[in-house]
Amino acid sequence: MKIGILNGDDIGHEIVPEAVRVMQAAAARTGLAIEWQDIPIGRAALDSLGSTLPDGTIERLDALDGWLLGPIGHMAYPKIPEAINPHPLLRKHFDLFANIRPVKSHAALPCLHQGVDLVIVRENNEGFQPDRNVVAGSGEFRPTPDVTISVRVITRNGSSKVARAAFELARARRRHLTAVHKDTVFKLGCGMFAEECRRLAAEYPDVTYDEAIVDTFAMRLVMTPQRYDVVVTTNMFGDILTDEAAGLVGGLGMAAGLCAGPRHAMAQATHGSAPDIAGRGIANPYAMIMSGQMLLDWLGRRHAEPAATAAAHLIEQAVANVIEGRRALTPDLGGQGTTAGMGSAIIEAMTES
Numbered sequence: 001m002k003i004g005i006l007n008g009d010d011i012g013h014e015i016v017p018e019a020v021r022v023m024q025a026a027a028a029r030t031g032l033a034i035e036w037q038d039i040p041i042g043r044a045a046l047d048s049l050g051s052t053l054p055d056g057t058i059e060r061l062d063a064l065d066g067w068l069l070g071p072i073g074h075m076a077y078p079k080i081p082e083a084i085n086p087h088p089l090l091r092k093h094f095d096l097f098a099n100i101r102p103v104k105s106h107a108a109l110p111c112l113h114q115g116v117d118l119v120i121v122r123e124n125n126e127g128f129q130p131d132r133n134v135v136a137g138s139g140e141f142r143p144t145p146d147v148t149i150s151v152r153v154i155t156r157n158g159s160s161k162v163a164r165a166a167f168e169l170a171r172a173r174r175r176h177l178t179a180v181h182k183d184t185v186f187k188l189g190c191g192m193f194a195e196e197c198r199r200l201a202a203e204y205p206d207v208t209y210d211e212a213i214v215d216t217f218a219m220r221l222v223m224t225p226q227r228y229d230v231v232v233t234t235n236m237f238g239d240i241l242t243d244e245a246a247g248l249v250g251g252l253g254m255a256a257g258l259c260a261g262p263r264h265a266m267a268q269a270t271h272g273s274a275p276d277i278a279g280r281g282i283a284n285p286y287a288m289i290m291s292g293q294m295l296l297d298w299l300g301r302r303h304a305e306p307a308a309t310a311a312a313h314l315i316e317q318a319v320a321n322v323i324e325g326r327r328a329l330t331p332d333l334g335g336q337g338t339t340a341g342m343g344s345a346i347i348e349a350m351t352e353s
């Protein structure tokens, strides 16, 4: 397997190395051969190579099976053309259309709710961040100094692809899928998304299918998150709801994610680069480590590689043991541990699995 390491910015330089360390330890125990490639991105790449997404990066990634991308702190980039926000572009270029974001409570952690085990599948490339092939540029226009128009693109193909990914995931879990939209108001855009979800529901009679209007869903998610299994939604709704859901189970440090496409997958935690805690060694590496775990699981299924699946399983077990034992927890989880300390505890726990 060829896996890329792209640290990103701020806490990315602390949490991505821990994810790699944990993945290396699991791979060594299960006999999975991984060829790692360090690929510069973000502020460090801008400073050393003149661009946040240096020439040749896309080609290098294309030759890999998958990669880890740490959080990008693009809000702090200088306002120059060489300092683009690279991750929407990577998601689009590699058609990473499904952003799969699990949300799970742990009895040992101070979660707002217990018994939560759901996955939000967020459409990753349309909505207000439209594909460059569909709408040029970012999808925002300012025809006069006092008017801005933001274009939201929904396509039948994009909707049905993400809906199918969500139905497949639901089939492998508790067989319940909820489509979240607002077709009551956005009759054409959300309407098309909902039409595609309903069309696919007929192909998956074994999956219980229902729908919720996004505002009502936001309320139900806070009050009774236990009622959901897999949730599929459009890009912007998914962006917001996944952060909200993370808040139910311990915060953004617990929010893992995988951006998956037809040929590649990118492990990318839901959270940002957390500049407020960067450089202190206290960022919670759970989300990044579990994103790497999702990548190994995806690679195991895509390449029918049992050692990758076994490595993913080993990490999942070891992480669960560390959390259950409240070992090495970082301050966001009420502990006094460090980023590296949690990585080491997870590696140690692999010997217990």
Ligand SMILES: NC(=O)c1ccc[n+]([C@@H]2O[C@H](COP(=O)([O-])OP(=O)(O)OC[C@H]3O[C@@H](n4cnc5c(N)ncnc54)[C@H](O)[C@@H]3O)[C@@H](O)[C@H]2O)c1
Pocket: 011, 070, 071, 072, 073, 074, 075, 076, 087, 252, 253, 268, 269, 270, 271, 272, 273, 274, 275, 276, 277, 282, 283, 284, 285, 287, 332
């Ligand atoms: N996927 C991404 O790369 C991504 C996502 C969101 C935001 N961003 C960028 O990140 C930067 C900061 O944005 P923000 O502050 O709004 O959001 P953020 O997610 O970086 O931080 C929000 C809060 O959560 C905390 N937090 C986040 N991750 C944590 C972790 N692993 N462990 C412990 N605490 C954690 C932070 O300390 C902060 O208090 C901005 O430049 C933003 O554009 C990037």
Ligand SMILES: CC(C)[C@H](C(=O)O)[C@@H](O)C(=O)O
Pocket: 085, 088, 239, 270
């Ligand atoms: C920073 C931003 C472009 C990004 C997104 O909208 O996808 C972030 O919110 C995320 O969830 O990864």
